[in-house]
Amino acid sequence: MNHPLTITVIQTDLHWEDKKANLSMLEEKINGIKQKTEIVLLPEMFSTGFSMQPERLAESMEEETVQWMKQLAARKKIILCGSLIIKEGGHFYNRLIWMLPDGGYGYYDKRHLFAYAGEDKHYAPGSKRLIASVKGWRINLLVCYDLRFPVWARQQAGTEGQEYDLLVYVANWPERRSLAWKTLLQARAIENQCYVVGVNRVGNDGHDIHYSGDSMIIDPMGEILYTRNEDEDIYTATLDKTHLQATREKLPFLKDGDEFMILNNGEE
Numbered sequence: 309m310n311h312p313l314t315i316t317v318i319q320t321d322l323h324w325e326d327k328k329a330n331l332s333m334l335e336e337k338i339n340g341i342k343q344k345t346e347i348v349l350l351p352e353m354f355s356t357g358f359s360m361q362p363e364r365l366a367e368s369m370e371e372e373t374v375q376w377m378k379q380l381a382a383r384k385k386i387i388l389c390g391s392l393i394i395k396e397g398g399h400f401y402n403r404l405i406w407m408l409p410d411g412g413y414g415y416y417d418k419r420h421l422f423a424y425a426g427e428d429k430h431y432a433p434g435s436k437r438l439i440a441s442v443k444g445w446r447i448n449l450l451v452c453y454d455l456r457f458p459v460w461a462r463q464q465a466g467t468e469g470q471e472y473d474l475l476v477y478v479a480n481w482p483e484r485r486s487l488a489w490k491t492l493l494q495a496r497a498i499e500n501q502c503y504v505v506g507v508n509r510v511g512n513d514g515h516d517i518h519y520s521g522d523s524m525i526i527d528p529m530g531e532i533l534y535t536r537n538e539d540e541d542i543y544t545a546t547l548d549k550t551h552l553q554a555t556r557e558k559l560p561f562l563k564d565g566d567e568f569m570i571l572n573n574g575e576e
Contacts, residue, residue, distance in 0.1 A: 309444030310549040313474070316345040317534070319523040319541045321511030322357045325365060330355045331376050338380060338388075343544040346442065350390025351478055351509040352452045353402065358480035358513060359393070360430050362400035366393045377407040385409050387442065391418065391451050391478050399432035404451055404478060406440050414438050418451040419460055427453075439472050445549065446472040448502075452479035455492050455506070459570065463500045463562055470501070470562060473552055477506045480513070483520035490522055490535075498530040501556050503547050510540055528555040 318337055323329035338348055352358065355373050356365050367373055373392050381388040387408055394403040402418040417434025421427040437460070440447045448471070454460055455477050463470050475496055481489045489506065497504040503526065510521040525534040525545050534543055556562065 310553065311443040311445075312549060313347070313443060313445050313547045314343070314345045314544060315347040315349060315505060315525075315547065316341055316343070316542060316544040317349050317505060317507045317523050317525065318351075319507060319510060319521045319536055319539075319543075320351065321540060322351070322354065322509055322513070324357050324514035325359050325361065327355045327365070327373060331373065335376075335380060337542055338384060338386075341384075341542060341544065345386060345544050347387045347389060348384075349476065349478060349505060349507045350388070351507055352391045352480045353393060354390040354478075355392050357509075358425070360426055362393050362395065362430050366395035366400050368395055374405060374407075374413075377405055378411050378413075381407045381409050382411060389449065389476070389478065400430060401434065402427070402431050402451060403434075404438070404449055406438065406449060414440055414449075416449050416451070418454065420453045420457050422453045445474055445547075446470075447474045447476060448472040449476050449478075452477060452481060455479070455481075455489070455496070458496065458499065459568070461496055461500065462568075463502070463565065464567070470556070472500075472502060473549070474503045474505065474547065475500060477504075479506060479508045480519060481506075481508050481522075483518045486520050486522050490524065493524050494526055494530045494532070497526040497528060501528045501552075501559070501562055503527060503552065510538060528552050 391404040394401045404416040406414040416438035493506045507523045509519045
């Protein structure tokens with residue numbers, strides 16, 4: 309099936325550790341989207357900013373923010389995606405939620421925790437990827453620092469077809485390392501022959517760390533289809549499955565890749 313897929317990226321400033329203000333702001337932005345869209349992507353920790361205060365800010369899967377996602381996805385008839393702070397089983401997770409219009413959802417717990425900022429001291433790592441399916445598209449959903457670890461995103465060689473067609477990173481990636489963000493997003497698209505979408509925040513957080521956005525949509529050849537620096541922006545794009553298939557057929561590089569297995573993945 310070569311159906312197109314329409315996605316909307318919301319690059320926004322965030323109110324520091326203020327859930328109600330962020331949910332109100334984001335709902336207004338989502339309600340203001342004029343184009344028809346199927347998936348709306350929000351930044352990492354969209355309800356709080358990148359906070360190391362999960363003891364104070366975490367919610368369960370039954371509480372306000374997940375319910376907000378459920379209600380908004382149903383009302384707007386969209387898939388709504390972003391990460392937030394979740395408490396479950398005595399642990400805190402930086403959890404990406406993939407909320408469907410019918411109230412069903414999938415989730416991915418961030419695998420690579422940003423030790424440089426102490427994230428590993430407050431949150432538990434995930435151990436399983438989430439590859440969602442929409443209209444014949446397979447979508448690999450990852451979070452921020454995961455971008456630096458290509459094995460976790462790598463398409464497996466030797467399988468029939470490819471594991472996924474679109475790779476998504478939701479992020480709070482600081483401006484001081486924006487060159488790495490932009491370079492690695494393009495690298496992931498080229499090496500995995502897939503579309504890549506990276507959605508990042510702008511503005512300053514509660515520690516006065518600056519974020520320049522640089523959200524990007526990249527095609528399977530590494531061509532930048534969209535990017536925006538510094539400003540808040542809402543951008544809707546339609547991805548072309550025919551272009552993806554033609555690229556893979558013309559340049560069948562993935563079949564020459566290495567077979568591998570990820571060990572020590574945190575499962576007991």
